[in-house]
Amino acid sequence: MNEYKHQYEYIRVSEHENYEVCFELTWQQHSEPFTQYYFMGNIVDDHLVGKIVDPKKNKDRVKRKTTIKEKVEMLGIIAFLLAIIIGAPFGIGFAISRNYIISATIGILPLLIMILFSIFGKGNIPVHVKNIEDLVNNAR
Numbered sequence: 057m058n059e060y061k062h063q064y065e066y067i068r069v070s071e072h073e074n075y076e077v078c079f080e081l082t083w084q085q086h087s088e089p090f091t092q093y094y095f096m097g098n099i100v101d102d103h104l105v106g107k108i109v110d111p112k113k114n115k116d117r118v119k120r121k122t123t124i125k126e127k128v129e130m131l132g133i134i135a136f137l138l139a140i141i142i143g144a145p146f147g148i149g150f151a152i153s154r155n156y157i158i159s160a161t162i163g164i165l166p167l168l169i170m171i172l173f174s175i176f177g178k179g180n181i182p183v184h185v186k187n188i189e190d191l192v193n194n195a196r
Contacts, residue, residue, distance in 0.1 A: 066187050072096055077104060079191070081184040090126075092180060095188055104192055108181060141166050 068091075072078035079095040097106015146163030153159060 066184075067191055070094070075106070077106060079188065081108065081187070083180055093184060095184070108184060138167075141170065 066082055068080040068082060070078045070080045072094075075096040076099055077095070077097045080091045081093040081095055082090060083092040091111065094109045094111055095106055096109055097104050099105075142163045145166055146159045149159035149162035150156070
């Protein structure tokens with residue numbers, strides 16, 4: 057498996073001191089893929105047993121340095137999205153009603169809906185699971 061190369065680099069084979077198998081599950085952002093999750097597992101009775109781990113929430117994570125450029129880029133993206141998600145509905149609501157309270161409520165609703173989707177949504181994990189299954193099936 058160490059020689060496996062995914063066509064779009066959605067899975068990168070990595071190493072971890074506590075697990076026999078470690079995959080970096082990446083997602084394409086702009087032109088460079090970034091590591092979104094890790095799959096960490098061991099081989100038990102000739103079966104791969106493991107879990108998908110969020111590197112931001114897991115204390116047993118693989119060390120990765122974030123550059124200042126990545127942090128600034130992420131802040132810029134967040135600011136831009138907030139301006140569009142909150143600002144556009146607020147502006148439309150204010151243009152129609154001329155009332156700040158109604159406009160603020162209309163402006164915050166899309167943000168609340170996005171927060172609920174992110175809390176209850178599965179995100180990209182089903183895609184990562186399929187990619188892991190393909191890797192294991194092709195490695196045999």
